[in-house]
Amino acid sequence: MTNMSMVEAIRDALDVVMTKDDRVIVFGEDVGYFGGVFRCTQGLQEKHGKLRCFDTPINESGIVGTAIGMAAYGLRPCIEIQFADYMYPAFDQISQEASRIRYRSNGDFTCPMVIRMPTGGGIFGGETHSQSPEALFTHVSGLKTVLPSNPYDVKGMLIAAIEDPDPVIFLEPKRLYHGPFDGHHEAEAKTWKGHPLGEVPEGYYTVPLGKAAVRREGADVTVLTYGTMVHVALAAAEEQGVDAEIIDLRSLLPLDLETIEASVRKTGRCVVAHEATLTSGFGAELAARIQKECFYHLEAPVRRVAGWDVPYPHAQEWYYFPGPARLGQALLETLEA
Amino acid sequence: MAARKKTAKPNVSKEELLQYYKDMLLIRRFEEKAGQLYGMGLIGGFCHLYIGQEAVVVGLEAAAEEGDKRITSYRDHGHMLACGMDPNGVMAELTGREGGYSKGKGGSMHMFSKEKHFYGGHGIVGAQVPLGAGLAFADKYLENGRVTFTYFGDGAANQGQVYETFNMAALWDLPVIFVIENNQYAMGTSMQRSTSTPDIYTRGAAFGIPGETVDGMDVLAVKEASEKAVAHCRSGKGPYILEVKTYRYRGHSMSDPAKYRTREEVQKMREERDAIEHVRQMLLTGKHATEDDLKAIDKEIKAIVNESAEFAKTSPEPALDELYTDIYADA
Numbered sequence: 001m002t003n004m005s006m007v008e009a010i011r012d013a014l015d016v017v018m019t020k021d022d023r024v025i026v027f028g029e030d031v032g033y034f035g036g037v038f039r040c041t042q043g044l045q046e047k048h049g050k051l052r053c054f055d056t057p058i059n060e061s062g063i064v065g066t067a068i069g070m071a072a073y074g075l076r077p078c079i080e081i082q083f084a085d086y087m088y089p090a091f092d093q094i095s096q097e098a099s100r101i102r103y104r105s106n107g108d109f110t111c112p113m114v115i116r117m118p119t120g121g122g123i124f125g126g127e128t129h130s131q132s133p134e135a136l137f138t139h140v141s142g143l144k145t146v147l148p149s150n151p152y153d154v155k156g157m158l159i160a161a162i163e164d165p166d167p168v169i170f171l172e173p174k175r176l177y178h179g180p181f182d183g184h185h186e187a188e189a190k191t192w193k194g195h196p197l198g199e200v201p202e203g204y205y206t207v208p209l210g211k212a213a214v215r216r217e218g219a220d221v222t223v224l225t226y227g228t229m230v231h232v233a234l235a236a237a238e239e240q241g242v243d244a245e246i247i248d249l250r251s252l253l254p255l256d257l258e259t260i261e262a263s264v265r266k267t268g269r270c271v272v273a274h275e276a277t278l279t280s281g282f283g284a285e286l287a288a289r290i291q292k293e294c295f296y297h298l299e300a301p302v303r304r305v306a307g308w309d310v311p312y313p314h315a316q317e318w319y320y321f322p323g324p325a326r327l328g329q330a331l332l333e334t335l336e337a
Numbered sequence: 338m339a340a341r342k343k344t345a346k347p348n349v350s351k352e353e354l355l356q357y358y359k360d361m362l363l364i365r366r367f368e369e370k371a372g373q374l375y376g377m378g379l380i381g382g383f384c385h386l387y388i389g390q391e392a393v394v395v396g397l398e399a400a401a402e403e404g405d406k407r408i409t410s411y412r413d414h415g416h417m418l419a420c421g422m423d424p425n426g427v428m429a430e431l432t433g434r435e436g437g438y439s440k441g442k443g444g445s446m447h448m449f450s451k452e453k454h455f456y457g458g459h460g461i462v463g464a465q466v467p468l469g470a471g472l473a474f475a476d477k478y479l480e481n482g483r484v485t486f487t488y489f490g491d492g493a494a495n496q497g498q499v500y501e502t503f504n505m506a507a508l509w510d511l512p513v514i515f516v517i518e519n520n521q522y523a524m525g526t527s528m529q530r531s532t533s534t535p536d537i538y539t540r541g542a543a544f545g546i547p548g549e550t551v552d553g554m555d556v557l558a559v560k561e562a563s564e565k566a567v568a569h570c571r572s573g574k575g576p577y578i579l580e581v582k583t584y585r586y587r588g589h590s591m592s593d594p595a596k597y598r599t600r601e602e603v604q605k606m607r608e609e610r611d612a613i614e615h616v617r618q619m620l621l622t623g624k625h626a627t628e629d630d631l632k633a634i635d636k637e638i639k640a641i642v643n644e645s646a647e648f649a650k651t652s653p654e655p656a657l658d659e660l661y662t663d664i665y666a667d668a
Contacts, residue, residue, distance in 0.1 A: 025478070051478060057508070062467045062501030069408075069471020072456060075478065089497075096461055097468065105449035106439040107663045109456065142664050165666035 004200045005192050006177045009151035010040045010116075013158035014078065016204050018048050021076060024162060026053045028063060028080030028116075037082050038118060038177055060090040064115065068098050071113040071167075078162050084117035084171060085128045091136070098167040099142030111167045114158070119147070120228050120275050121321060122175030122185070126314040132227075132276035132307070137169045138253045138285065146209055146251045147171040149230040150180070150197035153250060156207030164209060173227040181228055182235035183323035210254035214263070218245035221269040221334055224260060224286050226250060229273045229322065236328040244271075244331060252282055260286070261293050268299040269334050273327055278306040300337035305330045349557055351625040357399070357556045358616045359634055361391035364415045365613060366642045367424055368587075371414065371431055374646060375591050380431045383460075384445045387415035389586035392612035393518050394419040396559025397486055397579075400567045404481065408456040408469045409488035411446035412518075412585075416488065420453045424641055428649035436652030440659060463489060463496030466515070470502045473513035473576075484512045484570040492523025494537045500544075503576070507544040510575035514566045515546075517580040518553070524589040525597040538580035548578030554610045584610070 004012065018024050026041055026048075032055040035042030044053040056063050060081055067077035081087045087094065094115065102110045121130030137145040144166055148154040154172065161168040175181045179190040192198030215230055220242060223233045226249040237244040245263050249256065264270050270290055272283040283304040290302050305322045313320050368386040375384050387394075390412075398419045401407070409416045417427050422438065430437030430448050438448040446460040456472060459465035469487025476483040493499060494517055506513050517537050521528050534540060538548035547569070551562040559581060566577040584606045588595055620626040 057501065057504050059498075059501035059504070061498040062470075062505055065464070065467020065498060065502070066471035066474055066505060069456070069468035069473075070475045070478075071471075072468070073406075073472050073475035075475050092461060092464060093467070093498075097459070097464055101449075101457075102665075103663045104439055104443045104447040105457065105663075106442060108449045108451045110666070144665075 001199045001201055003193055003198045004151045004155075005179070005198070006151050006154050006172065007038060007040050009155040009200050010158060010172065011042060011044070012200065013155040014041065014044055015047065017078075017159055017162045018044065018052060020204065022052070023074065023076045024052070024078060025070070025075060026078050026080075027056050029056055029058050029082045031055060031080050036080060038174065040116070041080065060086055061093055064090040064093040064098065067113050068093060068101065068111055071111045072101055072109040076112055076162055078114040078116065081115060081117045083125075083129050084119040084133050085131045087115075087117060087133070094137070094143070094169070095140045099140050102166070103142060110165060112165050114161045114168045114170050116170045116172060118174035118177075119171040120173045120175055121312055121317060122181060122228060124314060124317055127311040130312040130317075132274065134171055134252055135276060135280060135282045135285075138282055143167055143169055143253065144209060144251070145169045145171070145253045147173065147226045148250055149173065149176060149227050149248055150195070151192055151200050152197045153207050153213070155200055156205050157209060157250065159204065160206040160209050163206070168209070171227070175228050176231070180231045183232040183321065184235070185318055185323075209251045210256060212250055212256035212259040213248045214245060214259070215248050216244065216246040218243040218267070220244065220267055221271060221331055222247060222263040222267045223271050223273060223331070224249060225273040226252065227275065229275055232322070232324050232327055233273055236324040236331060239324055240328040240331055242328075242331045242335065257289065257293070260290070264290055264294045265297045268297050270298070270302045271305060271327070271330050271334050272302060273305040273322060275307055275322060277309050278304060279309050281306050300334050303330050303334050351623075353399070354616060354620055354625055357395050358613070358620060359638065360395045360419055361556065361613045361616065362634065363424070363638050363641065364391045364395070364418050366638050367418060367428070367645065368414060370642045370646050371428065372587070374428075374432065374649065379650060380445070381433065382444055383411070384431065384591050385412040385589065386585070386587045387412055389606070390518060390520060390553065390583045391415060392556035392559055393516070393553045393581045393583050396556045397516060397563045399560040400563035401486065404454065404483045405486065406454040406456055406472050406483065407486040407488070408465045408472065409458065410462065410465060410490060410493060411458070411460050412490070413446065413448065413458045417448060417450070417455060420455050422450050422453050422455060424645040425648040428645040429652045432649040432652075433654065434649060434652035435655050436648060441655045442659065442663070463493035463499055465489065466493065466496075466499050467502045470506045470511055470513055473506065473511035474509065476512055477509070482571060484514060484567055486514050486516055488516045488518055490523065491517060491519040491521065491528055491532060491537060492526070494540075495532060500540075503541060503544040503546055506576040507546050510573065512570040512573070513576045514570055515576060515578045517578065518583055519580055520583045520585045522585070522589070522597060525593070527597060536580060538578045541578040546576050546578055548580065550580045550582060553581035553583030554612045554615065556612055556616060
């Protein structure tokens with residue numbers, strides 16, 4: 001075991017897979033020589049050569065499109081879109097080519113590729129460097145969408161994603177790259193040192209896609225969340241003294257309904273939390289599933305805590321961000337309902 | 338389009354000429370039959386016929402070797418037949434049947450063949466172009482000496498991702514031949530109304546990609562240009578652009594009011610520039626074939642096409658549970 005940040009764990013995962021399988025190639029804007037804007041690919045070009053880890057022009061549609069061609073031909077591209085906010089020019093390629101080559105070719109050609117993207121806010125990036133577009137991807141059949149929340153998961157899930165036979169959207173909460181963040185922005189930033197999930201095994205291991213993790217067991221209310229909000233939820237439950245069961249979904253599609261349903265049936269109450277805007281967010285999908293499958297176990301309406309339905313603000317970032325106070329309030333209200 | 342240039346003595350054997358004739362005729366008769374089946378209600382939705390453009394893909398394929406790849410847009414039936422895919426499977430995909438190349442799930446615009454290295458069949462204008470560069474990247478990575486024919490039209494040539502791809506292909510010396518099938522109309526919008534440069538291939542100069550324009554109604558001219566382009570790519574010199582000036586006789590798809598060009602313009606092309614008639618005359622005047630020989634070929638092709646139509650009518654519709662297959666590996 002070695003203590004790693006999420007950045008180091010991602011780099012380690014890429015190194016492990018590139019060493020194991022020469023079909024794996026890694027590229028994107030600033031990914032090769034520079035080592036990535038968040039340094040997730042640092043050292044990979046030196047170690048694995050310029051043909052396996054390289055820079056591209058600034059052209060997201062072209063990056064994704066060429067990767068699809070490579071994947072259809074049997075390579076295993078793992079590409080980086082520098083910020084999830086930059087993927088919109090490539091959305092045609094993602095939602096109509098990558099996701100559907102298998103279907104449209106009757107299984108003749110497939111698209112085993114990973115698109116890594118830093119997601120979410122918390123770094124004063126403003127509206128074009130802070131968005132959480134996960135629901136745009138979960139709306140597309142043929143894609144898998146995952147969003148790990150710590151170094152242990154990010155390494156194991158990235159290896160699993162690269163080895164997966166289908167295209168995986170791999171969202172990395174950028175505020176968690178260097179340490180857990182519970183929403184207390186005024187407090188000094190923490191690192192992953194000393195955090196149990198910062199302890200990362202050396203070498204190869206996988207964390208399967210499609211399995212949620214219970215981060216805190218509890219009896220009174222279930223919190224369904226992912227990414228940065230996992231850490232916010234843990235803090236909120238602690239601060240309000242609520243015996244909440246906190247589930248880190250990790251994988252949005254495929255979704256671990258079994259774990260979700262078992263928990264909600266047990267607690268009878270549920271709060272869904274995400275950083276993305278409320279309306280048509282992934283929380284709406286979760287709430288709909290729960291009311292369908294757990295209706296007779298519910299003792300209170302399912303409540304959603306999310307970003308407001310506004311562009312991600314710059315100066316007012318912490319009014320937008322659903323921090324521990326907002327989430328804590330929702331927990332209390334759900335218990336009283 | 339300018340009149341046909343007089344080719345001096347064409348450097349082509351009787352066998353080759355006959356093969357091109359057969360290949361082009363198969364595409365034309367197949368497409369005519371598809372048009373009929375559409376009219377009968379057996380094909381639904383979209384159906385973009387290749388009639389008029391046959392010399393393009395047949396000339397290009399003449400320079401291809403085993404293992405070379407091709408990828409194209411939605412006007413794709415001709416490409417599939419020219420690379421040797423089974424007419425039955427193509428026609429049955431048009432009618433949406435189980436026996437179609439994509440089991441009826443793709444339709445006219447979305448078919449693939451691993452065996453023939455045909456990577457589709459793409460319904461979004463220009464979207465296949467970066468994929469073609471990706472295929473070529475894989476060839477370069479695997480050092481296998483293969484090339485990729487990436488086809489797109491004059492309409493797609495105005496999409497941004499085409500130029501993203503030109504830049505990457507040139508930057509990385511990818512073995513890709515960009516074939517611009519310039520049939521002069523992007524749906525109902527003429528080149529004059531949509532495109533800043535009369536010769537699209539000249540845009541490659543901005544990226545350092547060599548290219549040329551070629552008469553797409555002359556299969557031998559296309560073949561010659563294709564050989565040159567393939568040799569360039571295979572020798573590791575990077576991408577090449579071939580702008581093939583051609584003409585489609587039919588509408589963009591099946592419901593096309595055809596108000597954007599005159600009936601006379603189409604008629605003139607058919608009468609004066611038809612690529613199949615051109616080869617037919619060469620066969621007859623060169624005494625490579627008699628009228629009777631050509632009639633026999635016609636009959637042979639008609640039989641293939643009729644069989645494909647019969648297959649496409651009788652192949653069963655896909656089972657309902659196919660709705661959920663081939664979406665993910667495990668489902």
